[in-house]
Amino acid sequence: MSTCALDLTYENFKKQLSPEDTLATVPGLYFSPRNGRVLIVEPDSASWQVLTREDSGFLIHLRLLAPGSSSRLWRKLKDLRAGLSPDLEEQLDRWLYRLFINNMLTINGYTYHQPSKLWPIQKYPHYFNLHLTEACNLHCRYCRVGDLNLPAQPMSVETCKKIIRRVIEEIPGEKIIIGFHGGEPLLNIDCLIEGSKYAGELAAAAGKEVTLSLQTNGLLLSRYSGLLKELKVEVGVSIDGPADIHNQHRIFRSGRGSFEEVMAGIKSGRAAGLSPGFLAVVHKPENYLPVARFMVETLGATSFRLNYSCYEGRAKNELDFDRQRAENFARGWLRLLDFAVEYQRQTGTWLSIDDLNLFIAHLLSKDRPHMCYRSPCGAGNSILGFGADGKIYLCEELVGKEDFCLGQIDFAPRLDKLLEESEINLRAADRRQVDNVAACAGCPWKRFHGAGCLNKSFEYFGDIEHCDPMCHFYRVIFEELIWKLVDNPELKNLTSYYKKYIKIHNESPG
Numbered sequence: 001m002s003t004c005a006l007d008l009t010y011e012n013f014k015k016q017l018s019p020e021d022t023l024a025t026v027p028g029l030y031f032s033p034r035n036g037r038v039l040i041v042e043p044d045s046a047s048w049q050v051l052t053r054e055d056s057g058f059l060i061h062l063r064l065l066a067p068g069s070s071s072r073l074w075r076k077l078k079d080l081r082a083g084l085s086p087d088l089e090e091q092l093d094r095w096l097y098r099l100f101i102n103n104m105l106t107i108n109g110y111t112y113h114q115p116s117k118l119w120p121i122q123k124y125p126h127y128f129n130l131h132l133t134e135a136c137n138l139h140c141r142y143c144r145v146g147d148l149n150l151p152a153q154p155m156s157v158e159t160c161k162k163i164i165r166r167v168i169e170e171i172p173g174e175k176i177i178i179g180f181h182g183g184e185p186l187l188n189i190d191c192l193i194e195g196s197k198y199a200g201e202l203a204a205a206a207g208k209e210v211t212l213s214l215q216t217n218g219l220l221l222s223r224y225s226g227l228l229k230e231l232k233v234e235v236g237v238s239i240d241g242p243a244d245i246h247n248q249h250r251i252f253r254s255g256r257g258s259f260e261e262v263m264a265g266i267k268s269g270r271a272a273g274l275s276p277g278f279l280a281v282v283h284k285p286e287n288y289l290p291v292a293r294f295m296v297e298t299l300g301a302t303s304f305r306l307n308y309s310c311y312e313g314r315a316k317n318e319l320d321f322d323r324q325r326a327e328n329f330a331r332g333w334l335r336l337l338d339f340a341v342e343y344q345r346q347t348g349t350w351l352s353i354d355d356l357n358l359f360i361a362h363l364l365s366k367d368r369p370h371m372c373y374r375s376p377c378g379a380g381n382s383i384l385g386f387g388a389d390g391k392i393y394l395c396e397e398l399v400g401k402e403d404f405c406l407g408q409i410d411f412a413p414r415l416d417k418l419l420e421e422s423e424i425n426l427r428a429a430d431r432r433q434v435d436n437v438a439a440c441a442g443c444p445w446k447r448f449h450g451a452g453c454l455n456k457s458f459e460y461f462g463d464i465e466h467c468d469p470m471c472h473f474y475r476v477i478f479e480e481l482i483w484k485l486v487d488n489p490e491l492k493n494l495t496s497y498y499k500k501y502i503k504i505h506n507e508s509p510g
């Protein structure tokens with residue numbers, strides 16, 4: 001064996017095998033037995049396969065697999081084949097093929113995937129998130145602004161235009177997203193109108209494609225939906241589920257829940273021709289199912305996002321975060337799979353639930369289309385956040401946190417140079433490499449998950465050196481998703497829109 005072309009077929013693999021080849025196992029594989037089968041994961045290339053216990057016993061007997069071993073075991077192919085019947089030899093070759101393309105075996109020192117080439121890092125951001133104001137007409141119990149010292153004034157139209165002009169002119173890339181956030185961005189409607197028009201004009205002149213997006217609490221949609229439709233702004237509405245769940249946390253300053261007003265906003269938006277996306281924050285794991293049902297049955301949505309609540313801002317004081325949280329959330333979240341399967345049985349439609357869709361994509365592909373699940377995450381390389389005062393941050397979630405401020409739009413050097421030279425950016429990019437996060441370096445799921453969110457590490461541990469505070473959630477769900485996918489390969493349909501962004505590497509799992 002002398003070459004390692006990707007998309008290697010079994011027939012070509014077999015043709016290239018020579019009795020003199022040296023086969024060596026890869027150390028550090030993760031083994032997890034269950035009900036007569038064994039899941040094996042190769043962490044550096046995010047490869048996996050499920051074997052019967054007999055097959056894995058056969059490979060262990062041949063010293064091709066060595067659970068728990070930290071050293072390479074090697075054999076000559078001719079020695080492995082010695083004494084085997086033609087049938088067993090064929091079986092052996094098929095196993096060698098599977099082990100090889102899953103990076104669990106090297107042949108003459110070659111690996112199928114080169115981990116150093118598998119995980120490219122985006123150089124410049126494409127997503128620019130502007131906090132038009134930190135003011136809000138709600139007072140949600142988990143709002144991130146809780147303990148931050150944020151600018152009291154809304155963004156000026158001049159600052160908004162300057163940011164848009166500079167990102168279009170100074171940051172390389174053909175496709176960009178301008179996101180309007182806050183606070184409640186519709187409270188600064190002048191900026192939104194002027195910024196949207198300006199972004200469209202400048203992008204057209206620069207030959208770039210711009211997408212405009214807005215995340216809103218929905219309260220002002222009754223007033224502005226027509227305008228948003230005209231400006232071609234994609235709208236996402238935050239709604240936490242049915243009234244009894246939504247009204248627990250998405251409240252007015254008086255403490256009253258906002259469900260009715262948000263629903264009225266959604267109705268107006270749809271009447272004006274908008275197709276809003278929906279985002280719910282789930283704080284109790286038992287709520288995953290009722291919230292998903294609400295999205296489907298009440299809102300008629302087949303695509304939506306469910307995020308768990310995070311330990312940050314106001315939530316630190318207002319909400320409970322118990323010790324069993326990650327385990328309980330994982331078990332609650334996994335029920336979404338059964339819900340989606342049942343929905344598909346009844347209607348023929350596969351739901352698109354973020355990030356269920358993405359995580360299944362991660363099991364099937366080496367591509368990592370979402371910036372938050374890369375290593376390092378997208379802070380500074382895929383996204384920049386801009387405060388209402390024009391300050392520039394590594395990420396939208398870091399707006400207002402001085403440790404991650406790169407400068408101010410009025411005084412900063414060219415933005416591409418700023419990113420290339422900023423110590424803050426370079427340090428974050430280095431520290432958030434999954435192999436540089438101590439807890440993640442030996443984790444079987446490190447290339448499925450990345451090291452988790454820089455911001456969440458900072459909020460929970462006070463530094464960026466830690467793994468995701470919900471680490472255990474990811475450890476549970478990636479393993480459970482694999483077992484479920486092996487038992488029901490149809491689940492790959494749940495990747496939904498991510499299909500467009502990934503190349504499938506593991507077509508027939510198991």
Ligand code: SF4
Nearest residue numbers: 440443446467468471
């Ligand atoms: S955060 Fe946890 S699950 Fe994710 S890579 Fe790190 S150790 Fe693994």
Ligand code: SF4
Nearest residue numbers: 372377379395453455
């Ligand atoms: S800091 Fe968190 S939210 Fe921002 S890009 Fe990284 S993972 Fe995503």
